Amino acid sequence: MNQNPNWQQARQSAQSVAPNNLLARLRADTRGAHEALDQAFAPFQADPAAHLRSFLAAQMAGLTALSSSARLPHNTASLSLLSEMLDRLAQDCQQMAIPVPVVRPRSGLHPLAVAYLVIGSRLGTEVLRRTLVASGTERIPLYFAPQDYKAAWQGLCAELSAQSAAGPLADDVCDGVIAGFELFHSAARLTRETTGKLT
Ligand code: HEM
Secondary structure (H helix, E strand, O other): OOOOHHHHHHHHHHHOOOOOOHHHHHHHHHHHHHHHHHHHOHHHHHOHHHHHHHHHHHHHHHHHHHHHHEOOOOOHHHHHHHHHHHHHHHHHHHHOOOOOOOOOOOOOEOHHHHHHHHHHHHHHHHHHHHHHHHOOOOOOOHHHOOOOOHHHHHHHHHHHHOOOOOOHHHHHHHHHHHHHHHHHHHHHHHHHHHHOOOO
8 A cells, every 4th residue: 555645645635626526536536646656657757668677567467456356347348448458468578578566456446446547547558658669669568559448538537527526436436546546556666676676
């Protein structure tokens, strides 16, 4: 579990502005967790070649744990993206002989929370692909290859925007997204400890 005080602080101040639907609440309540993750992977963005293997190991560890933490059945909009991402990461890690740490999964994360993380993370991957290309990396791993996620993202945003920001469903989804981000924080930390990279 990440104990970053800045993250907790950001979350508390975001909560003081009342969001008017569930998507707005997720953005407000999890902005700090996402920014902290962005920071955890900052070394990769600054020097992609030096940290590529560790970045892929952390993504594989985090996504595997996220997938195992989902309350079943999976959200149908994200399921095919999730299995394609896992498959691509598995191929990348196998081809590059990258050891992957094991992150202990949680249980019962709401399928909408998992879908928000799975599909939303592809938005960031677009940015990272451009960074990799600009760095002159010769072989771009499969994980960064474009995926057709835009319709799924629009559909998910419409579904979340139609839900109330308060109540048991909203709390369940929001807790799931925060727990999901924590899995990726654990993945980054474990990878850092085992490889000495991402520091
Ligand atoms: C180096 C790592 C990462 C970077 C640089 C990054 C960057 C970004 C950027 C730039 C966006 C906004 C794109 C846009 O508005 O067009 C975004 C969105 C998002 N990212 Fe990340 N990301 C990273 C990792 C992750 C990970 C590991 C996850 C979750 C597992 C994640 C979850 C999300 C979500 C859910 C959104 C959508 C937020 C919303 O609009 O509601 N990101 N990311």
